[in-house]
Amino acid sequence: MRTSRNKTRYLILGLLNEGPLSGYDIKKIVDWRFSYFWSESYGQIYPELARLEAEGLIGACKADEGSRKDKKRYQIKSEGLIELKKWLAEPAEKEVVRIELLLKLYFSNLTAPEVMADQVKEFEISHKRQLELFKQFEQQLAETKQLGDNHDEILMVLSFGQKVLVSYVEWSRDVIKKLEEKR
Amino acid sequence: MRTSRNKTRYLILGLLNEGPLSGYDIKKIVDWRFSYFWSESYGQIYPELARLEAEGLIGACKADEGSRKDKKRYQIKSEGLIELKKWLAEPAEKEVVRIELLLKLYFSNLTAPEVMADQVKEFEISHKRQLELFKQFEQQLAETKQLGDNHDEILMVLSFGQKVLVSYVEWSRDVIKKLEEKR
DNA sequence: CGGCGCATGTAACTTGTTACATGATTCC
């Protein structure tokens, strides 16, 4: 019991607390700015938006002028804010990590080292790409630093991404080298 | 299409390739030695063992002498080894990360800094604990280094855990300090 | 007017967790 789960709710509430957004917008934000620590699919976002609206935690609001009329934007209601704050006070659940690459590497004495090296290279590239995205966001943030509201908190989250992503890339390089020496 | 998934299969095959094991044994190994990059529940392991046996990729074998008679151990068959090797050659899927703590931290301007600091402390403790487990395994490995078969590969996986876990703990300390300064 | 990106949504499915039931064995 007492398993909170359904974090999509809180992601939505958290983002909506900074301003009105559509489901599409939310997906984009997660993919761009949160990609190194979070992910969502439309199949989660749209139904959750509907549920939150039905529960009265968020409400539909007018589409932006200058944007298409079929775009549905939502804004947070006071009930939603209460729910969000409640979640913030609860302890975070232990995250589940599953890194397939490491599982493969663990058993990879059954394959040629170059096969594994290719996979680690792919891993490196993918995380370098994330690091790029990440730096773009960092820069974007530096340019628009007026929104000091949760500026400090965002910087802490960014420092996590920075540190971990760099670790991933460094580790990849080491391992690729070792695997290539094995050939 | 062509989404491989169902990694539990390969975890089981990989472990069984090093020797016969029961479902219970597998769970233990994952919790102890793989905990920083993998997890499984009994609800995944037992049905998958049954499926693998039905498909003829693994076979039941006699319980260890000196152990309880109701313990079911399995061993890998040549068909299973082929399947395992096939998976190793396929590119690894991009891992999905979801760190609830970071999501909270991102939105935590809505809470008192000490509430958040407590959560980060919990995060730190939990990863320190993992680091401990990890070091135990490392030592255990050093003692029994005769099984040189996939020794190099294991060391690479360990170096990942070492690096990332230390990053997590360092980051936690930084953030806790910053949050405490905010009070 | 065709294609692309924007935008919303859902149904079918897979994956994974939890809670529970059951019973053996060991150790005090």
Added chain:
DNA sequence: GGAATCATGTAACAAGTTACATGCGCCG
């Protein structure tokens, strides 16, 4: 004999992905 741990299993549920359907609006 009671508690802890070993051990296997499953049913109900929750979570998450994928593939698809649909249509708007802009640009060339």
